[in-house]
Amino acid sequence: MHSNISIFVPHVGCPHKCAFCDQNAITGKEKLPHKEDVEKVCLQALDRVDDITDTEIAFFGGSFTAIPRGYMLELLTAAHKYVGEGRFKGIRISTRPDCIDEEILDILKEYGVTSIELGAQSMSDEVLTANERGHSAEDVRQASRLIREYGFELGLQMMIGLYKSGHQQEDETFDEIMRIHPDTVRIYPVVILNNTRLAELLASGEYKPMSFDEVLMLSARALGAFTEAGIRVIKCGLHASEVVEQDMVGGFYHPAFRELCEGLLYRQRMETELDKAEKDGRLSENKELVFAVKKGCMSKAVGQKRVNIEYFKKTGLRVKIVERANIGLYEVRLLDDVEAAHSCSIYNMKQIKRSKVCGCFYCGKIFAPDEVSGWINEGCGTALCPYCGIDSVIGDASGYPITEGFMRKMHERWF
Numbered sequence: 366m367h368s369n370i371s372i373f374v375p376h377v378g379c380p381h382k383c384a385f386c387d388q389n390a391i392t393g394k395e396k397l398p399h400k401e402d403v404e405k406v407c408l409q410a411l412d413r414v415d416d417i418t419d420t421e422i423a424f425f426g427g428s429f430t431a432i433p434r435g436y437m438l439e440l441l442t443a444a445h446k447y448v449g450e451g452r453f454k455g456i457r458i459s460t461r462p463d464c465i466d467e468e469i470l471d472i473l474k475e476y477g478v479t480s481i482e483l484g485a486q487s488m489s490d491e492v493l494t495a496n497e498r499g500h501s502a503e504d505v506r507q508a509s510r511l512i513r514e515y516g517f518e519l520g521l522q523m524m525i526g527l528y529k530s531g532h533q534q535e536d537e538t539f540d541e542i543m544r545i546h547p548d549t550v551r552i553y554p555v556v557i558l559n560n561t562r563l564a565e566l567l568a569s570g571e572y573k574p575m576s577f578d579e580v581l582m583l584s585a586r587a588l589g590a591f592t593e594a595g596i597r598v599i600k601c602g603l604h605a606s607e608v609v610e611q612d613m614v615g616g617f618y619h620p621a622f623r624e625l626c627e628g629l630l631y632r633q634r635m636e637t638e639l640d641k642a643e644k645d646g647r648l649s650e651n652k653e654l655v656f657a658v659k660k661g662c663m664s665k666a667v668g669q670k671r672v673n674i675e676y677f678k679k680t681g682l683r684v685k686i687v688e689r690a691n692i693g694l695y696e697v698r699l700l701d702d703v704e705a706a707h708s709c710s711i712y713n714m715k716q717i718k719r720s721k722v723c724g725c726f727y728c729g730k731i732f733a734p735d736e737v738s739g740w741i742n743e744g745c746g747t748a749l750c751p752y753c754g755i756d757s758v759i760g761d762a763s764g765y766p767i768t769e770g771f772m773r774k775m776h777e778r779w780f
C-alpha cells in the first residue's frame with residue numbers, strides 16, 4: 366500500500382499573504398528541517414516501512430519551490446540519496462501554481478521528484494482575488510500542463526466555501542478540475558483561523574460562509590465524482606491538529622469529515638437507485654430493501670451512528686446493506702428479491718425460528734422450521750437443509766415468498 370514519509374517545511378519567506386493563511390502561527394511554531402533531519406527520517410523509515418518501493422518522501426507544508434533556492438537544494442540533495450532502485454519510489458512536493466516553470470521542473474526532475482501538488486484552491490478568478498491568492502486560474506491550468514508534459518504525477522488541492530464563493534464558483538472549480546483530470550486531489554473545506562484576513566471579514570459580517578450542510582454536500586459530490594473519474598482523493602477535510610483546534614474561529618471542520626461525506630454519498634446513491642427502481646417498476650414487494658456495496662464499505666454506507674438506516678426508517682423503509690464483490694467504491698446496487706433473499710440464508714437462526722415455513726433453494730424442498738437438521742457458524746447459526754444438507758435455507762420470516770417457484774428462481778441465480 367502506498368505511503369508517505371512526511372517532512373514538514375514551514376512557509377519560509379512566502380511572498381504572499383492569502384486571506385486564509387496564518388503564516389505566523391505556522392512558522393512560529395515549527396522548526397525548519399535541515400539535511401540531517403531528512404536523512405534521519407529516511408533512515409528510520411527504511412526499517413519501519415513495509416514496501417519502500419511504494420513509499421515517497423513528501424515535503425509538505427506549503428510552497429516548496431518558493432523557499433530559498435539553496436535551502437530547497439539542500440533538502441532535495443539529502444532526499445535524493447534515498448530514491449531509486451531498491452530505495453524509496455520518489456519525492457512529493459507541494460507548491461503554488463505560480464511557482465512552477467521549466468527551470469524549476471528541470472531541477473525537480475534531476476533530484477528525483479515524482480509528484481507535484483498545486484494549491485489551486487479555486488478556479489474562479491473572482492474568488493482567487495477575493496482571497497488574495499496572488500495567482501489566477503490560468504496559472505493553475507498552465508502549471509498543470511507543464512507538470513504533465515514533464516511526466517510528473519499531478520495533484521491539485523481545492524478549498525470549498527472560500528470568501529465570495531457561491532455555488533456557481535464551486536461548480537466552476539469542480540468542472541475545471543475534472544477537465545484537468547489530475548492524478549490526485551485534496552479537498553479542504555475552509556477553516557477560518559485567527560489572525561487571518563478571513564477572520565476579520567467574518568467578524569465584520571462581510572464574509573458570510575455557506576452552511577455546513579452545503580459544504581458537506583459539495584465535498585461529497587466532489588469526492589464521488591472524482592473517484593468515479595479515476596482521480597484519487599487523498600484527503601477530504603483537515604486533519605485534527607493543534608493549530609486548527611486552538612486557532613479556529615469559523616469555517617468547516619469535523620474530525621471525521623471524510624466519513625460524513627462518504628455516508629452522505631452512499632445515502633444519495635441509495636436514493637437514486639430507489640428512484641430508478643420505482644420508475645422501472647422494479648421495487649421489491651418485500652418491506653426490506655437490500656443494497657449491495659463494495660466489500661469493506663458496509664460501515665461507510667450505514668453512516669455514522671447508523672444515520673442512513675435511520676433516515677430511511679423515518680420514511681417507512683427498512684434498509685439492509687450487504688457487501689458484494691465486483692462493486693466499485695461508492696457504488697450502490699439495489700438487489701432484486703432473488704438476489705437479496707440470498708443474504709437471508711446466512712446467520713439465520715433467529716429468522717428460521719420465527720418462521721412458519723422454510724424452503725431450500727438448492728433442492729427445492731419446502732418444510733417446517735423444526736425439521737432443520739443442523740447448524741453451522743456457531744453462535745449466530747446458519748441453517749442446513751434436512752433433505753440435502755446444504756446451507757441454502759430461508760424462512761418466511763425473511764419476508765420472501767417460500768414457494769417452489771421462488772426457490773427455483775433462486776436456484777437458477779445461485780447455482
Ligand code: SF4
Nearest residue numbers: 376379381382383386
Ligand atoms: S501561498 Fe501558502 S504559505 Fe503563502 S500565504 Fe498563501 S497559503 Fe500561506
Ligand SMILES: [Zn+2]
Nearest residue numbers: 725728750753
Ligand atoms: Zn435442500
